[in-house]
Amino acid sequence: MSSTPANMMSSTPTNLVSSPAANRSARLAVRIGIGATLAISGVIHAYLYIHGYQYIPTIGTAFLVQASVFCALAVLVVAGGPAWVQWAGGVLSVAALIAFALSRTVGLSGFTEHGWEAPYGPVSVIAQVLTVVLVAAAVLKPRAVTRATR
Amino acid sequence: MSAERDPQTMTRRQLMRHSAWFGAAVGLAVVGGEVISQVAGAVGSAQAAAPPARPTLRFAQISDSHIGFTGTANANVVGTFKEAINQVNGLGYTPDFVIHTGDLTHLATPEQFDQVKQMMTGLNTPHIFTVPGEHDSTDDGGQKYRQAFGAGTRGDGWYSFDAAGVHIIALVNTLNLKKLGHLGTDQLDFIQKDVAPLSSDTPIIVFSHIPLFAMYPDWGWGTDDATQALSYLRRFSSVTCLNGHVHQLFTKTDGNITFHSGTTTAYPLPHPGDGPAPKPLTLPAGKLHDALGIREVSYTKGQQALALKEQTLS
Numbered sequence: 001m002s003s004t005p006a007n008m009m010s011s012t013p014t015n016l017v018s019s020p021a022a023n024r025s026a027r028l029a030v031r032i033g034i035g036a037t038l039a040i041s042g043v044i045h046a047y048l049y050i051h052g053y054q055y056i057p058t059i060g061t062a063f064l065v066q067a068s069v070f071c072a073l074a075v076l077v078v079a080g081g082p083a084w085v086q087w088a089g090g091v092l093s094v095a096a097l098i099a100f101a102l103s104r105t106v107g108l109s110g111f112t113e114h115g116w117e118a119p120y121g122p123v124s125v126i127a128q129v130l131t132v133v134l135v136a137a138a139v140l141k142p143r144a145v146t147r148a149t150r
Numbered sequence: 151m152s153a154e155r156d157p158q159t160m161t162r163r164q165l166m167r168h169s170a171w172f173g174a175a176v177g178l179a180v181v182g183g184e185v186i187s188q189v190a191g192a193v194g195s196a197q198a199a200a201p202p203a204r205p206t207l208r209f210a211q212i213s214d215s216h217i218g219f220t221g222t223a224n225a226n227v228v229g230t231f232k233e234a235i236n237q238v239n240g241l242g243y244t245p246d247f248v249i250h251t252g253d254l255t256h257l258a259t260p261e262q263f264d265q266v267k268q269m270m271t272g273l274n275t276p277h278i279f280t281v282p283g284e285h286d287s288t289d290d291g292g293q294k295y296r297q298a299f300g301a302g303t304r305g306d307g308w309y310s311f312d313a314a315g316v317h318i319i320a321l322v323n324t325l326n327l328k329k330l331g332h333l334g335t336d337q338l339d340f341i342q343k344d345v346a347p348l349s350s351d352t353p354i355i356v357f358s359h360i361p362l363f364a365m366y367p368d369w370g371w372g373t374d375d376a377t378q379a380l381s382y383l384r385r386f387s388s389v390t391c392l393n394g395h396v397h398q399l400f401t402k403t404d405g406n407i408t409f410h411s412g413t414t415t416a417y418p419l420p421h422p423g424d425g426p427a428p429k430p431l432t433l434p435a436g437k438l439h440d441a442l443g444i445r446e447v448s449y450t451k452g453q454q455a456l457a458l459k460e461q462t463l464s
């Protein structure tokens with residue numbers, strides 16, 4: 001198989017170096033990692049939405065959307081969805097991190113927040129950073145390996 | 151046949167498969183959102199249905215009516231203030247009280263104070279509370295304001311009271327201001343002594359005209375000695391600060407304290423930093439009412455946060 005764009009949309013990117021069994025295990029571990037970190041971020045936002053954030057204009061709705069989309073993506077990633085599901089998780093995690101940074105600095109839709117008490121902020125940020133790292137690993141590794149074997 | 155197919159394109163089967171995954175993503179997200187909303191609603195209902203040790207508190211906030219203002223930003227501030235009053239009266243319940251967070255008048259003339267006071271008697275509520283804005287004390291340190299609205303207050307017009315187990319503090323930070331709002335030593339002492347006997351689980355609501363947080367200090371949207379005042383409130387589990395002055399909605403959370411800037415019934419101001427100074431904005435025809443409004447606030451025992459509902463003037 002060649003690494004054409006159509007194939008890169010597949011849920012089973014090609015690795016031409018390691019053994020197929022090792023590749024499958026690695027891909028499964030990365031997929032579970034992406035799903036888990038997406039789920040953690042989604043569940044935290046759902047919890048915060050239920051426990052107060054629903055009353056904050058705009059931000060409440062954003063928390064609800066974030067929670068539902070991240071949980072949905074988590075399920076689909078673990079279920080073996082195509083690569084674009086993982087990319088979507090990575091891109092949305094970057095967007096969520098940017099939104100978090102804005103809310104801690106210049107404000108987001110009139111909302112700013114300070115302080116790191118309670119575990120939710122740090123855990124969510126760590127989960128989103130891990131999502132981005134894992135998605136980057138899942139996307140870049142097959143390409144790098146493919147180039148090396150040309 | 152496959153040799154003729156462009157490798158860059160997707161087969162029909164691949165397209166259908168990706169479409170199915172996309173549909174599943176959308177469907178799961180919608181279902182998940184609905185479940186979370188239902189859970190949030192159920193939690194709220196359960197808390198509301200539980201026999202409350204304290205009754206629910208509901209009140210409305212109006213702000214910055216600027217009675218006496220004349221300009222293109224709003225040629226009829228009296229009319230829009232009447233609409234705001236009618237909107238409060240049409241909430242479907244009688245609010246426990248209504249607060250006006252300052253700049254009742256534009257130039258603090260006796261006639262403007264008479265007019266705004268007369269108009270506010272039309273509010274369908276047992277209690278009306280106010281704090282002065284800087285426009286209410288343009289030339290006399292707030293003397294005319296206190297003559298009109300200062301009954302029962304202390305110092306330069308500050309006070310506190312309890313309602314439904316909630317402790318409410320009204321602060322005056324528009325007198326003795328240079329650039330930023332200022333509370334002063336006497337008022338800081340008042341706050342410290344006022345909250346000293348309260349248990350830490352008492353919900354606290356503070357209202358003032360100028361924000362108690364640094365919303366945009368370059369435009370004076372902050373209070374220079376607010377940090378000291380807020381230090382007395384850090385031990386409480388729930389502190390909600392409501393202010394006017396900035397003529398726009400803005401929310402900020404700092405630990406246990408949440409700040410909510412309210413909008414106006416008169417005219418909008420620019421967002422922080424948009425332009426050199428906070429001058430009244432003249433909006434396109436038909437857009438003014440979207441920038442003006444009132445706020446409903448409710449508290450239910452057992453809930454950490456107050457529920458706020460913003461309404462634009464209809």
